[in-house]
Amino acid sequence: MTIRQAFARFWPLTRGDRRWYVLVCVCVIAAAVCETVAILLFGHLTDHALEQGSLAAFWHPATAWLGVAILGAIIGYLGNSLAFWSGERFVRRLRAHVFGHVQELPPDFFQRHRRGDLVERLSGDVEAIEQLVVSSAIGVVSAVFRIVLFSAAAIWLCWDLALVTFALAPLLWLAAKIFTGPIRRFARSERVADGAITSVLEESLGTIELTQAYNRKPAEETRLDREAGAWMRASVSGARRSELYEQVVEVLETLCVLGVIGLGVWEISQGRMTLGALLSFAAFLGYLYPPLRSLGELNLTATAATAATERLAEILSAAPSVTDPEHPVELEHVRGRVEFDRVGFHYPGAGTPALTGFDLTVEPGEFVVLTGPSGVGKSTIAKLLLRFYDPTSGQVRLDGVPLSSFAVRRLRESITLLPQQTLVLRDTIRANVAYGRPDATDEEVVEAARSAAADEFITTLPEGYDTVLDPSMLSGGQLKRLTFARALLRDTPVLVLDEPTAGLDAASAHQIITPLRALARNRTTILITHDLSLAQYADRVVALSGTGSGSDAPRVGGRLLSAAREL
Ligand SMILES: Nc1ncnc2c1ncn2[C@@H]1O[C@H](COP(=O)(O)OP(=O)(O)O)[C@@H](O)[C@H]1O
Numbered sequence: 001m002t003i004r005q006a007f008a009r010f011w012p013l014t015r016g017d018r019r020w021y022v023l024v025c026v027c028v029i030a031a032a033v034c035e036t037v038a039i040l041l042f043g044h045l046t047d048h049a050l051e052q053g054s055l056a057a058f059w060h061p062a063t064a065w066l067g068v069a070i071l072g073a074i075i076g077y078l079g080n081s082l083a084f085w086s087g088e089r090f091v092r093r094l095r096a097h098v099f100g101h102v103q104e105l106p107p108d109f110f111q112r113h114r115r116g117d118l119v120e121r122l123s124g125d126v127e128a129i130e131q132l133v134v135s136s137a138i139g140v141v142s143a144v145f146r147i148v149l150f151s152a153a154a155i156w157l158c159w160d161l162a163l164v165t166f167a168l169a170p171l172l173w174l175a176a177k178i179f180t181g182p183i184r185r186f187a188r189s190e191r192v193a194d195g196a197i198t199s200v201l202e203e204s205l206g207t208i209e210l211t212q213a214y215n216r217k218p219a220e221e222t223r224l225d226r227e228a229g230a231w232m233r234a235s236v237s238g239a240r241r242s243e244l245y246e247q248v249v250e251v252l253e254t255l256c257v258l259g260v261i262g263l264g265v266w267e268i269s270q271g272r273m274t275l276g277a278l279l280s281f282a283a284f285l286g287y288l289y290p291p292l293r294s295l296g297e298l299n300l301t302a303t304a305a306t307a308a309t310e311r312l313a314e315i316l317s318a319a320p321s322v323t324d325p326e327h328p329v330e331l332e333h334v335r336g337r338v339e340f341d342r343v344g345f346h347y348p349g350a351g352t353p354a355l356t357g358f359d360l361t362v363e364p365g366e367f368v369v370l371t372g373p374s375g376v377g378k379s380t381i382a383k384l385l386l387r388f389y390d391p392t393s394g395q396v397r398l399d400g401v402p403l404s405s406f407a408v409r410r411l412r413e414s415i416t417l418l419p420q421q422t423l424v425l426r427d428t429i430r431a432n433v434a435y436g437r438p439d440a441t442d443e444e445v446v447e448a449a450r451s452a453a454a455d456e457f458i459t460t461l462p463e464g465y466d467t468v469l470d471p472s473m474l475s476g477g478q479l480k481r482l483t484f485a486r487a488l489l490r491d492t493p494v495l496v497l498d499e500p501t502a503g504l505d506a507a508s509a510h511q512i513i514t515p516l517r518a519l520a521r522n523r524t525t526i527l528i529t530h531d532l533s534l535a536q537y538a539d540r541v542v543a544l545s546g547t548g549s550g551s552d553a554p555r556v557g558g559r560l561l562s563a564a565r566e567l
């Protein structure tokens with residue numbers, strides 16, 4: 001991605017803030033004008049006060065100089081503060097934009113990307129892009145203006161000296177050109193390595209118990225060290241290149257200053273120039289080079305930022321797997337009839353289909369147990385029902401309406417999923433129970449917890465419902481009941497539970513049966529499980545076996561059901 005493409009990709013996000021950038025530029029320009037005036041006053045002082053040793057000629061220009069300096073300081077302060085503020089505002093907005101997009105991406109996106117790398121993209125890369133889009137944009141305007149202003153002043157003072165100076169400008173440009181390519185490569189490797197380091201740290205800290213128990217400390221350290229090595233190589237090589245560039249530029253500038261002094265001495269000896277003018281001229285040169293140089297450097301930062309741009313653009317180009325229809329169907333009251341009609345599904349990029357020709361109809365209020373070997377597609381069915389994906393073939397319907405005709409939000413208001421993994425937040429128990437319905441009253445939260453048999457252990461916690469949840473302080477069964485309370489509070493017509501007893505011991509599994517039945521009462525319930533002891537509570541058992549299990553499932557289910565009843 002070129003700098004221009006990278007810039008064009010993210011510049012639209014500055015909408016609404018551009019007047020602030022203009023204001024910053026105005027401040028920068030005003031500050032540059034103050035500097036120019038100060039330099040001219042300096043020349044005037046040299047020629048009239050210093051050379052003549054006249055104190056009387058000192059006061060007037062000195063006061064003016066001080067005044068200009070103070071004005072310049074105030075403008076500089078305002079301009080720089082504003083520039084910083086608007087830059088950070090952009091960072092905030094860009095991060096919110098990417099985060100908002102990430103929130104809508106399908107589960108397979110998160111399986112394909114390491115979490116640490118995504119974290120890095122949302123933190124470090126976002127800031128790198130600010131450098132490109134806001135800081136560089138303001139930087140270019142201000143540098144160009146300063147160059148024009150100081151050059152004009154230098155030409156006005158002495159045009160032939162100025163020409164010597166400008167003759168070297170193409171050399172600076174050439175130097176910048178030569179150095180950008182490699183620096184961009186190193187910047188890209190560094191961003192990638194940053195992501196890899198964050199990933200290793202994240203994964204390693206997440207499995208710390210395993211690492212300790214299996215004596216894997218050295219292996220984990222090697223893993224980190226490998227990424228850190230790549231990062232260091234890229235970072236040091238990049239810094240070395242930048243440093244080399246700086247020093248080359250320094251030498252070029254010295255060359256130019258020497259040329260100016262030599263020529264200046266000659267001009268003075270011919271009586272064509274005063275000392276004050278020469279000193280002012282030298283001062284302008286001193287002011288002229290930083291913006292020239294910063295243009296070159298901006299090129300480098302911008303080049304480095306394109307690496308970050310590519311990484312964020314990759315996230316932004318991942319499309320959500322489902323979208324809202326233009327005219328969504330509104331159902332006043334969802335009854336909860338669920339139909340899978342010859343449903344087939346292929347995960348994006350997967351070789352074989354996860355599901356083919358799956359048929360299932362669940363009547364409102366019916367309690368169906370869905371069972372079958374691992375990998376047969378049970379969790380996929382849950383994902384299709386929540387519309388994390390649309391089926392590749394066939395149709396899933398709720399109350400006879402295809403899921404794709406609902407607004408995604410509306411659909412998910414009608415269905416509650418209890419994922420296989422027990423997901424809790426580091427927040428109070430109350431907030432955890434009310435997660436799916438933040439406006440629930442305290443009474444409703446307690447009521448839900450009671451029905452889920454969670455109230456009994458919650459009230460023994462030191463701060464009851466206000467205890468901040470640390471998953472290690474509750475048992476698996478207790479956490480499960482907490483999520484049941486969460487589901488009960490949502491009180492939707494359809495409920496899908498994915499392996500609620502997985503990972504629970506027999507006693508804990510037994511403890512969730514009563515709350516499970518409370519949960520399933522009066523709503524369409526699909527319970528995915530291996531645990532056939534749960535089958536006795538169901539109205540019907542459907543067994544999936546390999547592909548295309550749908551049509552004969554009820555028969556198999558019937559047999560299983562009677563088997564379960566006999567237990
Ligand atoms: N994100 C994914 N990408 C590709 N294949 C997947 C993905 N998730 C699941 N699968 C595959 O789809 C099949 C069904 O998976 P799943 O529904 O999780 O099975 P179950 O819940 O019955 O164990 C499996 O073969 C699995 O490997």
Ligand SMILES: [Mg+2]
Pocket residue numbers: 378379380420498
């Ligand atoms: Mg599963």
